[in-house]
Amino acid sequence: MRALINYMASRTDSDFKHGHMLPRSLTELFEHIRDYTVLVDDDDKVQGCCALQSTWDGLAELKALAVSDQCQGQGFGRKLVEAVLSESGELGVECVFTLTNKMDFFTRLGFVPVDMRELPQRVWNECTSCPKFMVACDEVAMTYQGKRPKQTYIPAVGINAPAAAHAALKRQQPPGPMNTDGLTPPFAPDAA
Numbered sequence: 001m002r003a004l005i006n007y008m009a010s011r012t013d014s015d016f017k018h019g020h021m022l023p024r025s026l027t028e029l030f031e032h033i034r035d036y037t038v039l040v041d042d043d044d045k046v047q048g049c050c051a052l053q054s055t056w057d058g059l060a061e062l063k064a065l066a067v068s069d070q071c072q073g074q075g076f077g078r079k080l081v082e083a084v085l086s087e088s089g090e091l092g093v094e095c096v097f098t099l100t101n102k103m104d105f106f107t108r109l110g111f112v113p114v115d116m117r118e119l120p121q122r123v124w125n126e127c128t129s130c131p132k133f134m135v136a137c138d139e140v141a142m143t144y145q146g147k148r149p150k151q152t153y154i155p156a157v158g159i160n161a162p163a164a165a166h167a168a169l170k171r172q173q174p175p176g177p178m179n180t181d182g183l184t185p186p187f188a189p190d191a192a
């Protein structure tokens with residue numbers, strides 16, 4: 001998996017100036033090994049992979065999709081995505097998203113472009129270390145069947161922060177009621 005992903009990540013093809021996907025370290029692959037669905041050949045050699053990573057309440061990211069050059073164009077990419085979507089159904093994930101530069105491919109598989117800003121901030125963890133972040137990003141956010149992720153409030157100050165901190169920030173919360181039960185994230189009212 002490491003060899004396949006990092007080969008794709010380092011590639012420079014005519015359609016994209018830089019790699020097709022983010023590289024993955026061995027450490028990261030070991031830490032997230034249970035997220036991966038793999039395609040192997042008769043000799044047990046990895047020819048494809050795709051990961052599903054739980055990200056937030058009801059939200060998971062489809063990522064690290066790759067099919068080796070010799071296996072491309074035979075429906076394996078579709079099979080990997082479908083396997084991951086089926087797994088997401090079993091897990092009760094409501095919204096599967098992907099950040100991709102292969103919009104046409106994912107459109108064929110039922111994904112729809114969504115406003116990147118609707119995704120919770122934490123999904124940008126990996127983006128911040130990408131050389132293309134902000135300045136040359138060629139990715140679009142897509143969700144399966146156009147599902148919308150729950151919208152989460154980012155409070156101006158921690159709910160249990162000292163009163164002085166709340167006062168200093170004049171309780172600059174978004175409008176509308178906020179869930180402050182300390183058990184669940186403060187989702188926007190219309191998405192709760």
Ligand SMILES: CC(C)(COP(=O)(O)OP(=O)(O)OC[C@H]1O[C@@H](n2cnc3c(N)ncnc32)[C@H](O)[C@@H]1OP(=O)(O)O)[C@@H](O)C(=O)NCCC(=O)NCCS
Nearest residue numbers: 008020065066067072073074075076077078100101104105
């Ligand atoms: C993208 C990728 C996974 C596709 O794998 P694949 O096995 O060749 O795809 P499939 O054969 O299952 O194709 C499924 C459908 O998508 C279409 N398709 C495949 N690659 C496509 C592309 N780059 N753009 C648009 N459509 C594409 C196929 O024509 C097929 O359409 P159909 O079912 O209507 O006939 C593979 O090209 C790859 O590994 N690329 C490099 C890594 C990469 O870019 N990963 C995605 C990062 S976001």
